[in-house]
Amino acid sequence: MAKARGFDIRRQNGFVFVALCCFVMLYLPIILLVVYSFNSGSSIAIWEGFSLKWYALAWQNDKVQDATILSLIIACCASFVATSAAVMAALATTRTNKFRGSALVFAMINQPLMIPEIVTAVALLIFFAMIKVYTGYTGLWYLIIAHSAFCIPFAYMPIRARLQGMDLSLEQAAADLYGTPWRVFRKVTLPQLWPGVLAGAMLAFVISLDDVVITEFVKSAGQDTLPTYMLGQIRRVVTPEVNAISTILLAISVALVIAFYKLSQRTDQSTKK
Amino acid sequence: MIEIAGLSKTFGSGASAFTALKDINVTIQENEFFTLLGPSGCGKTTLLRSIAGFVDPSTGTLTINGEDILSKPPFARPVNTVFQNYALFPHMTVAENIGFGLEMQDRPKAEIKSVVGDMLELVQMTQMADRMTSQISGGQQQRVALARALAPKPEVLLLDEPLSALDFKLRKEMQIELKRLQAETGITFVFVTHDQEEALTMSDRIAVMNAGRILQIGGPKDIYDHPAERFVADFIGDTNFVDGEVKKVAGETAQVQLQSGKVIKARNVAGGATSGPVTVAVRPEHADLSAPGGLIDGTLKNIIYFGTDTHYHVQTDDGSTFVIRRQNQPDAVEAHEVGEKVGVTFNAGVAQILRD
Ligand SMILES: Nc1ncnc2c1ncn2[C@@H]1O[C@H](COP(=O)(O)OP(=O)(O)OP(=O)(O)O)[C@@H](O)[C@H]1O
Numbered sequence: 001m002a003k004a005r006g007f008d009i010r011r012q013n014g015f016v017f018v019a020l021c022c023f024v025m026l027y028l029p030i031i032l033l034v035v036y037s038f039n040s041g042s043s044i045a046i047w048e049g050f051s052l053k054w055y056a057l058a059w060q061n062d063k064v065q066d067a068t069i070l071s072l073i074i075a076c077c078a079s080f081v082a083t084s085a086a087v088m089a090a091l092a093t094t095r096t097n098k099f100r101g102s103a104l105v106f107a108m109i110n111q112p113l114m115i116p117e118i119v120t121a122v123a124l125l126i127f128f129a130m131i132k133v134y135t136g137y138t139g140l141w142y143l144i145i146a147h148s149a150f151c152i153p154f155a156y157m158p159i160r161a162r163l164q165g166m167d168l169s170l171e172q173a174a175a176d177l178y179g180t181p182w183r184v185f186r187k188v189t190l191p192q193l194w195p196g197v198l199a200g201a202m203l204a205f206v207i208s209l210d211d212v213v214i215t216e217f218v219k220s221a222g223q224d225t226l227p228t229y230m231l232g233q234i235r236r237v238v239t240p241e242v243n244a245i246s247t248i249l250l251a252i253s254v255a256l257v258i259a260f261y262k263l264s265q266r267t268d269q270s271t272k273k
Numbered sequence: 274m275i276e277i278a279g280l281s282k283t284f285g286s287g288a289s290a291f292t293a294l295k296d297i298n299v300t301i302q303e304n305e306f307f308t309l310l311g312p313s314g315c316g317k318t319t320l321l322r323s324i325a326g327f328v329d330p331s332t333g334t335l336t337i338n339g340e341d342i343l344s345k346p347p348f349a350r351p352v353n354t355v356f357q358n359y360a361l362f363p364h365m366t367v368a369e370n371i372g373f374g375l376e377m378q379d380r381p382k383a384e385i386k387s388v389v390g391d392m393l394e395l396v397q398m399t400q401m402a403d404r405m406t407s408q409i410s411g412g413q414q415q416r417v418a419l420a421r422a423l424a425p426k427p428e429v430l431l432l433d434e435p436l437s438a439l440d441f442k443l444r445k446e447m448q449i450e451l452k453r454l455q456a457e458t459g460i461t462f463v464f465v466t467h468d469q470e471e472a473l474t475m476s477d478r479i480a481v482m483n484a485g486r487i488l489q490i491g492g493p494k495d496i497y498d499h500p501a502e503r504f505v506a507d508f509i510g511d512t513n514f515v516d517g518e519v520k521k522v523a524g525e526t527a528q529v530q531l532q533s534g535k536v537i538k539a540r541n542v543a544g545g546a547t548s549g550p551v552t553v554a555v556r557p558e559h560a561d562l563s564a565p566g567g568l569i570d571g572t573l574k575n576i577i578y579f580g581t582d583t584h585y586h587v588q589t590d591d592g593s594t595f596v597i598r599r600q601n602q603p604d605a606v607e608a609h610e611v612g613e614k615v616g617v618t619f620n621a622g623v624a625q626i627l628r629d
């Protein structure tokens with residue numbers, strides 16, 4: 001805290017104020033949302049006292065139950081498929097010699113991040129409509145495939161980052177000690193990579209869980225995930241039931257983030273000096 | 274036996290192409306402690322990695338016990354490597370690291386256990402078997418890396434500057450330990466270093482490399498006493514270079530006339546000059562001071578006391594510096610003083626004609 005400390009952005013005029021504004025903008029709505037989920041009245045604007053009634057209602061609501069189950073199935077499947085694909089893609093883009101067009105491949109893997117989601121959604125809608133015409137299949141797989149596809153870049157990023165940070169000589173040492181490529185991957189690469197894999201899977205899971213746009217376009221009649229159900233609800237009457245569901249989703253996300261943070265800390269301690 | 278013939282390696286292509294190895298020819302015998310010695314960037318690691326299988330040579334052949342190994346992937350080659358940074362698996366214990374190679378070879382569990390036990394004993398790490406590799410010291414990591422590479426009993430062990438990360442004292446200890454391990458296991462060692470002293474004390478034979486080429490291969494004494502090229506003479510130990518002219522060649526020796534007019538007998542090398550100007554190398558400890566009128570005359574410029582020996586820097590009459598090293602005797606009185614006119618002498622046969 002000596003005077004001659006040079007430039008420190010924290011000591012600029014108004015820094016604290018701007019920072020506070022940002023935090024208020026970010027978190028006040030969320031705090032209000034959580035608070036009003038405990039409102040005993042049916043308004044999302046007038047506080048009438050504390051109750052867990054909206055949680056109970058949401059819990060007993062068959063539609064919410066169905067949507068939750070559907071959301072979880074899709075998110076689990078999509079994050080599994082996307083993470084597997086992302087691991088392979090990350091290996092192919094970091095563990096091979098630079099090949100022609102590797103920059104293009106990189107761009108293509110990340111394509112869902114850059115193309116407007118609405119475009120992807122429309123494209124998928126049309127594509128699946130064609131398949132529906134030929135096969136007549138209207139099941140869940142369209143949603144799982146769609147979610148898997150747009151979750152890949154989210155899973156890919158942390159996995160690739162982890163792979164790039166890993167010491168190549170470990171894999172070479174394993175190969176030198178008679179490890180075939182597959183066993184080197186399983187015994188050396190994967191154990192080091194798994195915090196990245198876990199991060200990728202969690203990210204994909206959360207992204208899939210809260211997707212609205214693509215789900216709305218791709219889903220068949222009667223297939224509602226939690227977000228699309230909530231969107232439908234809000235169009236009619238808005239009750240704190242929506243707040244309650246949102247709060248639970250929020251709690252799940254926060255729990256995942258904390259779990260991941262703890263896990264990555266622990267593995268970092270055991271792998272690094 | 275490793276036979277390498279006509280091996281070269283060019284990285285990249287076109288304008289950015291860089292040839293790291295040029296026409297390497299060498300035969301390494303069984304049970305040999307063979308050292309690759311050379312300055313940084315001369316291609317030692319590249320040659321070692323070509324043997325291990327991590328570098329794909331551009332041309333040439335490489336066989337181990339008569340079997341071509343260039344077509345084999347690293348995991349199918351009967352060699353193990355001790356990496357410069359050790360590359361121990363951080364998610365495994367010391368014992369698991371050492372057993373890794375055996376496990377990959379699908380050896381029975383009981384055998385792995387007993388071999389790992391033997392290896393731990395060999396490198397004196399039995400107490401640390403269950404530690405993670407991040408919980409042991411640098412020297413201990415080095416020993417684990419060594420044990421891990423030795424455990425599968427490879428035909429050849431490749432060591433890439435394994436001692437360079439250790440402090441001086443530990444390094445000396447590990448040098449002795451490495452020699453002992455090599456003798457005990459009877460495995461061929463190919464050892465990389467840029468430390469000439471390490472190379473001289475440990476090796477059966479040394480290949481001196483520079484800029485992608487092997488300049489000379491020979492035993493430590495051979496390389497030290499009879500360097501074939503200026504680079505070798507300069508890189509290993511201290512050397513005086515004296516200009517002269519070949520007058521007559523008779524087998525291994527030649528008559529060389531120095532610039533002072535005196536004619537000396539010097540050892541010639543295969544492919545050395547048979548006439549005309551040459552450079553002759555003389556080690557400082559092989560020469561001595563005399564009264565003026567020696568083989569070379571000059572002025573004593575500097576006397577430097579080093580404890581075990583004293584260095585005399587003589588400015589010769591043709592302008593170059595000649596260094597003489599004399600072992601100190603207890604209670605001897607310094608007989609020379611700076612500024613004195615002196616002569617330089619050396620015995621017939623200690624001078625070596627250099628190629629080029
Ligand atoms: N993959 C590569 N691509 C391009 N050039 C390379 C590559 N690997 C090595 N080189 C070059 O080849 C030369 C020899 O490298 P090498 O690692 O074999 O040197 P070294 O003798 O082991 O040096 P050091 O003692 O510093 O380890 C260096 O000039 C290096 O820049």
Ligand SMILES: [Mg+2]
Pocket residue numbers: 317318319
């Ligand atoms: Mg090297």
